[in-house]
Amino acid sequence: MSDDIRIRPAEGTWVVRAGGAVLGESSNALELSAPGQPDRIFFPREDIAMAFLDRTDHVTHMPGMGKAVHFSIMSKSRTYLYAAWSYEEPEDAASRIKDHLAFEVQDGVDVEEL
Numbered sequence: 001m002s003d004d005i006r007i008r009p010a011e012g013t014w015v016v017r018a019g020g021a022v023l024g025e026s027s028n029a030l031e032l033s034a035p036g037q038p039d040r041i042f043f044p045r046e047d048i049a050m051a052f053l054d055r056t057d058h059v060t061h062m063p064g065m066g067k068a069v070h071f072s073i074m075s076k077s078r079t080y081l082y083a084a085w086s087y088e089e090p091e092d093a094a095s096r097i098k099d100h101l102a103f104e105v106q107d108g109v110d111v112e113e114l
Contacts, residue, residue, distance in 0.1 A: 005064050006033040007042075007096045013114045014041050016048070016103050018083065019075030024048035025114070030097060034064070041111050042100035045086075053101075058082050066091040071101070073109065083109050 010029040015022060026047035032040045058070040066087050073080040086101045087094055103111050 004035045005093045007031070007094065010041050010113075014043065015112060015114055016043060017110045018052070018073045018080055019077050019108050021052075021075060022049075023052055023073065030100060032094070032097060032102070034062070037062075040102045042097045042102045045099050045101060048101055053084055054079075056082060060085070064091055065094045075108070078108070080106065080109050 007030050010031040013025060013027045014029040015025045017023065024043050024047045026043050028044050028047065030042045032042055052074050053071040054074055056070050056072055060068045060070070062068065066089060068085040068087050070082045071084040071086070073083045082104065083106065084101050084103045086099075087097055090098055103109055105111055
């Protein structure tokens with residue numbers, strides 16, 4: 001599977017919002033494609049307001065990618081559980097997304113190109 005992982009610069013400027021508030025905006029995002037998964041935009045951590053993210057104990061593993069740690073997003077009106085994740089020590093095929101975060105689009109959490 002690691003041979004099928006593609007990571008490339010995401011064209012344009014991308015924004016992530018939770019509860020209507022902007023959590024981050026980046027023109028340095030990466031787009032990741034992997035078989036059987038939707039394409040994902042990964043934001044550099046330095047472009048995200050990390051104060052609104054709360055690291056959880058939830059961990060998942062994806063072949064070819066490695067172990068993902070998950071974060072909940074705290075907004076004024078609610079908490080979005082496990083709404084973001086990061087591969088802090090990705091496998092070689094995914095090494096470019098180290099220090100980046102992806103977000104689960106859901107009711108109240110949006111990722112879009114500006």
